Amino acid sequence: MALLCKSRVRGVLRPLLIRAAATLLALRKDARLLKVPPYLSALCIVVGVAWLLVLPLDEYSRRTYVSENALLPGQVHTYFTGSEHNVFRAYRQETAALADKSVEERTQRLSTILGAHNLKVATQRYEYHASGRNISDQNVYAILQGPRADATEAVVLIAAWRNMDGKINYSGVALVLTLARYFKRWSLWSKDIIFLISGDSTSGTQAWVDAYHDSHSPDTIEPLSIKSGALQGAVAVDYPAGPWGHRYDKLHILYDGVNGQLSNLDLFNTAVSIANGQMGIGCTLQRMWNHDDSYHQRLQTMLRGMISQGLGHASGPHSSFIPYHIDAITLQTVGDGWHDEMSLGRTLESLFRSLNNLLEHLHQSFFFYLLLQANRFVSIGTYLPSAMLIAVNFSISAIALWVLSGRPQTPTPNPASTKPPQPDQQAGEKANEKEKEQDKPTFIVAEIAGAKTLIPASSLEITERPLFLPLTFVLATHFLGLLPLYLFNHTPLPYLSYTFTFVALTTTLLPLLTATSLAHFQRPTPQERTLIQCFSLLLLGMFLAALATLNFSLSFLVGLLAAPLSFARASRNKGLSAVVGGLLLLLNPVVVVWAATLYFGQDVVEVLVKAAEGWHVWGLWTQVVVWLVWWPAWFAGSVVVAGGLVS
Amino acid sequence: MALDQQQALLFGVAAAVRLLLFTAFPSLPSLLAGRVEVSTPVTSFKRLQEGLFLYTHNVSPYDGGVFHQAPLLLPLFSLLPNPSYHPFATNVVFTVVDLLSAYALAQVAESGQAAVTRLFTSSRKDLRWSSAAIAAGFLFNPFTVATCVARSTSALTNLCILTAMAKASQGASITFILAISFASYLALHPILLFPPLALLCYDTRTARTKHAPNPWMFAILHTLGLAVASGALLVVSAVLTGSWDFLAATYGVRLLLPDLTPNVGLWWYFFTEMFDSFREFFLGVFWLHVASYMPGLTIRLYRQPLFVATTLTGIFAIFTPYPSIADASLYLSLVPLFRHLFPVMRYTFLASSSILYTSFLGPAFYHLWIYAGSGNANFFYAITLVWSLGLSVIVGDSLYAALRDELDVDRPELRGKEVKRI
């Protein structure tokens, strides 16, 4: 038959793809074929996971390298020493004195110190409301106008007053103040340098960068009184050592931004090569404090990176900059060692000299990567297939279910009576897939099968596909997801835990109820159930494929957790259905979230609060994916399975 | 055709959906109007507003690089209140436009010209959908809704094309000529629809009246009519704008592609990357390519003129310089007219799923290129390739089905047999 197919197609210039599709479509009549897809999608999942597991090996990962030649990392001599150290100590005392002062006093004092360096100083007050809490504070920033610059480009040096753990960033702020004083003396700056001391690590920087691009909500966030040019890069420093200092061991480099968007790899590489090569400070990432370059450690680093990327939360002051296509990293001091503040200062000096050399916006190197080590990474071309395979597995089962739904349960009705009540374009076409193969494939099959007479006529007919119920059901499920999304983003803090329990219970029970009510009122045929599952899987596959290009890790994780859905089928056997249903209950997104928080020793409410804050402040999209992509798919799947129980 | 209960309900719901979208999400129209997939430089509503602004302030809107749309739109829209302050009137207008298009489409379906023409009667002619169903397919097509909400002027072009089809399928020559000349006045390329639709008009006329009008006379008269109507439109525009500059600014832009703003078509990136010395040559080739389908299809399928017209709209949606999902929506809503061909089509699932995928991946990749900056232009370009491929598969497949259908009528003994083309 393949031969025939070819001969038919050769005349026309069809791409292989279509040829293969033709073969597939022709093959659809083959009963054996319907047994293949489950194994195929299982294979996809297995290969996808295996693919990820081999990435840490040397054969699949690469050493990092700086591809933007202008950066010249570590090529300059650094002079941040000597009397600057005394000044730094003084500023650290100053910041320490501000610890228990009010926000206004703090802002005022910091502005005066910066103003004394002949910089243009301004402040910004901001206020956010998330889950009933008020996040309000003030940013102080100063602009050093580069003598060579014409206000077209700028780089930002950030020190948040409080770091991610809520500790006061004494030395970081003091270092920024000292560097501001020191940088002012240089005449070589080709870009403006903005020194930003944000009120806190996430919302403060967010408010500032929003206002800088004038995309802030003016009623709660103050606009910036002075601006500079287009921001080319940002470096945040997190060094919460008290007034008597603390010698650190390593630099912990944070590089992932909101919604899993990453900063340009070149910036990361520059930081690493300066800290490592020039200053001799070890670099680490993803809280892997002691990383012996072993496979296990690499894998762990990668997985941690994926989880933090998948969650898409802000991991530091730099995160808010990345959505604006401003490459940013945070340098965080960790451990007890012999490196002091001045070496950190020199690192920053050298880093800013490198950024100062930039002629163009960072664009050369990678934006999609998984880091295994400070000097080892995997590029998108290598890792993307794993997520894509997971996504494809859903599409495969969707197609399989589509074909299956065409299989006759009953004697065939009259083909002419096709009238889907709402023939939306695709629906319209799908509705009529059935006759598509009426003529030739019959023959094809007959010819390979060899025994034409053996083929029962019924198996050649394809039964009518009622599309109304499945389509509406699937669409409704996806809209239903909006409800919990809204609920979690707008419930005030004290009620969050109750809301969570409530949602957990309802989502757990809902499938069964829905199935019962469906069976009661609509009494969907098994075929309709198959179609429901088919459409929901098709959508899931599509969403995940699109998501994989935006946030690989999230797509991979969701795909993995939703993988069983492509195997869960409604069965007449009640016991089996019960077992499968029980398994699915464990995969309820809410349950999964709860389990994850338990595993990572987090408090659910904490997580929910962060998520709500993310939604209102950073524009976090993770919960949208959870509630509008993952949950509906799970819901549809479990309704179908539960249907087996109640019918 | 009187609006029966069902249709009234349908239209009511469609209008309600649109107005709801307009009012519930006030930022949605401007958002969609900014999407390159929906509005192109020659159909964008924002550019129309700019043109209106210049027009009302006595600056020639065509003495600039922004406004490339037909002059008659200016007085039309300048009657409405300023959309940036009181958008409601404009929204209503675009909603009505959609409803009228759907009505015209329903008329086409009513006429039954899709399956049964003067010279040809499909063997599966009973296999068809009600006109209401087809109108619903148009009205609830997400692409159509997006176009309407974005207030892109291609909705008007679609209306004119559909009206032309409806009138042609009813044999109403005058209105047909007016509609087609309006369509080609608005968007230039619909002029290619004239021959097949004229043929359709001729068929219906002969079918209705006993004695067939002389084909030559008919052709000449209608061509003259078209010439007169279009000429009149152009002259009126010239009088309106006070000069002939608009020709270069509207049709010139469509022909010469100075504005390379991305869209779902194949032209923009090709001519972004094209070497300067070959630009003119390839412009010629591309236009020739678009035009070349019309004669071929009309000659081969002269017995099914409506199908030829439909296929041409599909071709426009792929191969014209500034296509948008509006053109695609027009074609995809015309295809269900040929319900009787679906049994013979082969790659529908593949094509439709590829279109589905691209309509999700396209925006994602565009975001990566323009906003995230983490992907380059090739991402979006690749998606436009797949999109065009998907559409062309549908076009080719439906064409195959139509020919196969003809074959089944000509040689009934081959019905349901495997055939090969030689």
Place this chain on the structure above:
Amino acid sequence: MLSSLAFLLLHVLLAGAAASSEYDERLLLRPLPQSSLLASFTFRSTEPASTFSQQNLRYFPRSLGQILQHAHTEELHLRFSVGRWDAENWGQRPSYGAREGGTGVELWAWVEAQSEEEAFSRWLTLTNALSGLFCASLNFIDATKTIRPVMSFQPEGDHKNASNLHVLHGTLPHEVVCTENLTPFLKLLPCKGKAGISSLLDGHKLFDAAWQTMSIDVRPVCDAVSSTCSVEMEQTVDMVLDVDRAKRPRDNPIPRPLPIDEIECDTSKPYNAADTCYPLDKTAEPAWNLTEVFGRPLKGDCPLTEQAGDNANTVCLNIPPERTVQVNTSGEYAETQFSSGTLRCYKLPTGADFDLVLPKQQMTTGLVLAKPPLYAARSINGHGQERGSVQAIIKNPSATEPVEFVYLESLPWFMKPYLHTLRARVDTSPESPIRETYYRPAVDRQRGTHLELKMVIPPASTLTLTYDFEKAILRYTEYPPDANRGFDVAPAVVRLLSPNSQDKKGIYLRTTSLLLPLPTPDFSMPYNVIILTSTVMALGFGNIFNLLVRRFVGVDEAQTVGTGGVGGVVRGKLNRLKALLGKG
């Protein structure tokens, strides 16, 4: 106020000078806050119109004169600028901003011509010639960068036949001004930088300044009483030097941290210790002298200047009377004081080095700097490479006077503004401040956008001007090598109409230039794109026409009829023809 008064006086002096003498030069030095120093050099030479037309030139540089005559340029204004004037700290701009330009190079001229076309062709001649003369890429000022301002610029000279004069204006915001522009600039001076104040102009210091602008202005001047006309050429260099930075020796420019004992610490701090030092910000006026800050000594007088009268006072210091000044020179010099001692002028010795030494000094009275009439700032809002919006914020500090001004935008064609989104709001009054609008939209690859707004801003209020724009994607050959940097957008020019200036120069200020990142295609793969697109087209075309030109037969008949190819096609056609005839 004092200083502004002195300033005015100085202007009067110079203006008076214009008609009488043929060449004079003057240097005004004024210490500014934050230990910076403003130095304004002015060189003016005049030629009688009669001798000028005969090209028998004495002071006027021949090279420039010939160019002007060849290009029929009646009046010329050329600017080279780097950096920003910090109006908040430095106050009023030197010569009210009339002698400065936007970042990069700015050129405008009145060309005498019968028609627009002729004017433009002469303009091109002028730009090309000047680009050769000043080693600047002025020849890149083409049609897309040229506008014809309506309200923003008025001729400074006295023109007889103003009817067929065309004003053309062009800017190169991305042009980097440096020493190669200074050298030809100095060559135009009679003393060529060998003597006189021009001997202070050293590239290293000039281009290390925080802000500097060089200007050349040529204009015809007619004396009302004796209707004798003359061509006047004025060259100015204004720069703001950071004294600390300028005093660094050239062989060791690196700002190493000072030894701790050279920093004065705030001993009042509790934590003050040997290793902890809170630096006190300097209150005393820093010490400086000409040789230090300019890097070379002032080589006496330029012998071509007049030796008597006000114009002989070449070097002027605008400082408070209490500031002590020592003069180091071997030659004899003269000091005169104007406006109660805030302006001290010196007549330079001839042939002997001259140096002014100002010691470090704790001042009790500071200079009162004149407030600028307007503050203007402009920035791009939004992100992404698709569209954005420009926001200009203009402040009127005066509590009493409303200010009327013209706002000129000259945008490149690939930045497409939407005029219907133009909004101008004043925070104190609801009504729109826009009085007049002149708008010439851009045409792709032919000309840029030209927007002029005449606006009035009430006293003590802020005007916010915003408009949306869209970014075009260019052909890949139209991008510069550093495509991902973006394109520079010329500064907006603001010209004050009321309160208007004393002389015909007018009062100007300019915003900073903008960086406009455009979407970039992939430059590496034109061939791939051409191939892939063509493939998709070929697929559609081949598929459809394959169906059209072939005919169907049953598989079983295929052999009998013969295998496809041309024969089959022809046969197919024949059969179809038969069928047709049969029907007809």
